[in-house]
Every structure is written in structure tokens, then in C-alpha cells.
Amino acid sequence: MEGSIMGQVRHGCATTTHAIRAKIQRSQATTAALSRELGINVKTVAKWRKRETLEDRKTGPTEPSSTVLTTSEEAMVVAFRRYTLLPLDDCLYALQPSIPHLTRSSLHRCLQRNGISRLPDMEGNKPKRQKFKRYPIGYFHIDIAELRTNEGKLYLFVAIDRTSKYAVAQLVDKANRKTAWEFLEAVLEVVPYKIHTILTDNGIQFCEQPRNRNTAYSRSMRFDMICEANGIEHRLTKPNHPWTNGQVERMNRTIKEATVKRYHYDSHEQLRTHLSDFLDAYDYARRLKTLSGLTPYEFICKIWTSEPNRFILNPIHQMPGLNT
Incomplete structure (x- = not known):
């Protein structure tokens, strides 16, 4: 009953398979009867009866938000990126004096949430850059x-x-x-x-x-x-x-x-x-x-x-x- 079906990816804490969920949605038996028959919690049966699909929902908040940045700080980051179009590291160095707790990873996640993690390619296919030979200062x-x-x-x-x-x-x-x-x-x-x-x-x-x-x-x-x-x-x-x-x-x-x-x-x-x-x-x-x-x-x-x-x-x- 609890075994996984080939090709099916379930949530780590799931107590039902797709076959069990389909059976719950097709059955005319009472919620209590199905709970006893399948050996699962009554609330689990009720949950799958209400759903129209057999897939697990995504975990986490419905509206992703930062645990590091405040709403105003995130708005500052987004506005700065959209106005300057600077690369990730340049944005980080420019914003850290105003937002000291900003890290490279939290900045990257913020840009991803707002759909601006990739800059537009302004010059088409760029040739591969060759590094300059290293010289001492001077x-x-x-x-x-x-x-x-x-x-x-x-x-x-x-x-x-x-x-x-x-x-x-x-x-x-x-x-x-x-x-x-x-x-x-x-x-x-x-x-x-x-x-x-x-x-x-x-x-x-x-x-x-x-x-x-x-x-x-x-x-x-x-x-x-x-x-x-x-x-x-x-x-x-x-x-x-x-x-x-x-x-x-x-x-x-x-x-x-x-x-x-x-x-x-x-x-x-x-x-x-x-x-x-x-x-x-x-x-x-x-x-x-x-x-x-x-x-x-x-x-x-x-x-x-x-x-x-x-x-x-x-x-x-x-x-x-x-x-x-």
C-alpha cells in the first residue's frame, strides 16, 4: 500500500500513493470507512477527496519572500538592478554600504524571485574573452x-x-x-x-x-x-x-x-x-x-x-x- 509506483515522485512525508489517492476520489464509501480500510488518517482521506489532481502541492509559502531582506530593502534591490543593469557582483558591492547584511546568495535569490536574475544580452553572441597576462602593479x-x-x-x-x-x-x-x-x-x-x-x-x-x-x-x-x-x-x-x-x-x-x-x-x-x-x-x-x-x-x-x-x-x- 505504501510502496511507490515506478516513475512516481512523492513528497518525503506522503502516506499515500497515486493509486490510493485515485481510489479515494472514485470511492462512494464514507470518509471514516475509507480511513479504516486504507489505514490512514481521516483528515488525509478528506483532503484527497477535495482535490482534483493526484500530485502533491509545493511546500513553502504561497508568496515567496525573503527571510533576510525587509520589503523596503527588497524594493531597493529590485529598483537598483532595473535602473543600472549592473552584474550581480557589482550590484552587491554597490548595495552593501546601504544594506550591510546583504549577501551574494540572498541578493541572487531576491533577483530570481523578481524575474531579473539574468541580464538581457545586449550584444548578441559575445566572443570568448582572453585573460590579460598577469603583471605586478605598475x-x-x-x-x-x-x-x-x-x-x-x-x-x-x-x-x-x-x-x-x-x-x-x-x-x-x-x-x-x-x-x-x-x-x-x-x-x-x-x-x-x-x-x-x-x-x-x-x-x-x-x-x-x-x-x-x-x-x-x-x-x-x-x-x-x-x-x-x-x-x-x-x-x-x-x-x-x-x-x-x-x-x-x-x-x-x-x-x-x-x-x-x-x-x-x-x-x-x-x-x-x-x-x-x-x-x-x-x-x-x-x-x-x-x-x-x-x-x-x-x-x-x-x-x-x-x-x-x-x-x-x-x-x-x-x-x-x-x-x-
Whole structure:
């Protein structure tokens, strides 16, 4: 009577099989008589007489809810995810300051309950990403981007460390050799550790043009002279291979999405102020998945404790610097 039928999946505490339940629903006998005949509780007989199916109902609450988050906290999580469309870990790092007891699993369950656990695929089938070769801190990618305000055009120099993700940026009126080496000097002044490698593209701001290299027209550039004086290797990307400098290209896009693509600026000064605030928040407050949930500044401080010989000054005493 209590044996299970092949192919039938019953609840762990079930006292009836599908065959017994079907017999109860077909029988014209009284509930008490069926209870005595089948050797089961009267309430069990009454329950299956009322039902129209033979399957067990799902256990748990009818309306799923969190045992960790309050209703208002869950509403905050849902609104944040729908507005930002950030990945799971980025949502976690951004929300934990406001909801300290939020864990990765409780966040994932919350997103599942509300049907937003998967982000929409905005770019179709994405190619498999290749990981960058691991380098010690001090390998910087540098690039230039063009931005606009109501006053006209500006150029943005951006430098980002391949390992620590620490970013430095500067807005200038012209993108030429002079502003390029001035930006390099500014980066050297603000970064608290030794820079050993700099990667740039083949732009005229950073290197001699290919047709003039190793010829009578070739000349030493101030950018390379500064690198040599500081023991820095200046590497160039391969021509027509912009993805080699992909880290700083991605940082350029991140900055544009947070500034000129989202807001209108009446003046260059408004953009400079917002850019400074954004980069301070990025370097000192934004938790990154690639750094195991640390901010770039926290990651630098962690390296300081294990490899202090790489540092020029104690980063724990460093205040936000250039980014204007």
C-alpha cells in the first residue's frame, strides 16, 4: 500500500500513493470507512477527496519572500538592478554600504524571485574573452578620447593600471606631444608606486611616426625621455590592433557613459568637476569583481603590506589627487 509506483515522485512525508489517492476520489464509501480500510488518517482521506489532481502541492509559502531582506530593502534591490543593469557582483558591492547584511546568495535569490536574475544580452553572441597576462602593479595603459560640452571640444587623457585598475585622467584643450608628456609627468606624481611599463598606441602624441623611425628624420621624444629617466619601458600596440590597449579603451567608454553620454554640460568646468568626482568614487569607493571585491585603492594598500619595495610613498596616507 505504501510502496511507490515506478516513475512516481512523492513528497518525503506522503502516506499515500497515486493509486490510493485515485481510489479515494472514485470511492462512494464514507470518509471514516475509507480511513479504516486504507489505514490512514481521516483528515488525509478528506483532503484527497477535495482535490482534483493526484500530485502533491509545493511546500513553502504561497508568496515567496525573503527571510533576510525587509520589503523596503527588497524594493531597493529590485529598483537598483532595473535602473543600472549592473552584474550581480557589482550590484552587491554597490548595495552593501546601504544594506550591510546583504549577501551574494540572498541578493541572487531576491533577483530570481523578481524575474531579473539574468541580464538581457545586449550584444548578441559575445566572443570568448582572453585573460590579460598577469603583471605586478605598475603597468599602465594610456590613451586619448574626445569629449564635448556646450563650449566645444576637449581631449581626455586616461591612464589605468592593468593590475590594480587605478585610473588617472586629465582634460586638456589640445592633444599633442606637449600635453602627452605633461600628462605622463602628472601620472608619475600622483601614483604612489613605481611604474615599470607604459603601453600606448602609435599616435603622434606618444611616438615618432613609423615612416620616420630609425631614419635621419627620427628624433628623441620628450615622452620617451621621461620614461627612460624613470626606468619605464614604453611599449607600443601593434598597428591596426586597437584591442591590445583594450583596458584603457574600456575605461574611456566607462567615463563617457558616466559623463557626456548621460548628462549635458554647459561648460568645460562642469565636466571637469563631475569627472573629478567620478574618478575619486571609482578609485576609492568602487568595488571591482576582478579585484575580488576590493576598490583599486584598497588593492593598492593590500599590495603595500606585502610588497612595500614597489612603492615610492605610503599609499595609506595618500589623498585623492589629479583627475581634473
